[in-house]
């Protein structure tokens with residue numbers, strides 16, 4: 266093949282992680298066999314588009330639709346934390362109005378922790394890739410997943426490939442990546458179904474309380490959807506201590 270039909274890609278930062286095992290170098294010479302966007306080309310080599318923060322073609326910043334030509338030199342850089350999806354960039358010109366998440370089942374235990382911090386976090390253990398991608402698109406949600414194939418889907422604009430194995434470390438990873446710090450809106454959402462809780466008068470739900478809860482607690486919230494009742498009991502304190510340890514600071 267003539268020189269003009271090849272392009273060269275340099276993958277920076279942690280993007281090597283996604284390259285196939287037979288490509289240990291971050292420099293890849295790639296044969297152009299068809300008309301392809303830089304996004305297709307990058308993803309065919311491994312990294313999902315959600316991990317990319319900047320692309321330069323022959324030193325100029327380009328977007329994902331840039332069509333690669335023979336002889337092009339492409340430098341591909343990862344997102345660098347803290348990443349703010351509410352700001353417009355060349356790769357993602359339409360900023361999010363607010364941070365909202367959808368959690369894949371492979372990091373599902375993190376959903377409850379995100380909700381306890383007050384983040385709008387959609388999750389159900391039965392949801393497959395197609396459903397998660399559709400939700401990300403329709404509700405402008407950021408996908409949190411360990412599934413590279415899911416993060417490559419066209420309907421997903423924002424996402425994070427979660428590297429940590431344990432839920433507490435995963436939470437820390439997400440908070441660090443998006444630069445999220447205390448104070449959080451703690452215990453403002455239903456841990457079971459993500460709805461915003463409402464204050465409820467004790468007398469209205471007193472018949473549902475255990476004797477000790479009835480005796481020692483005065484303030485309660487209720488989920489408007491599943492009707493679960495919340496109060497500042499020992500379960501909340503336990504969760505708070507766990508979150509403090511995970512976040513590594515005051516809430």
Ligand SMILES: [Zn+2]
Pocket residue numbers: 455456457458459460488489490491492493
């Ligand atoms: Zn609920």
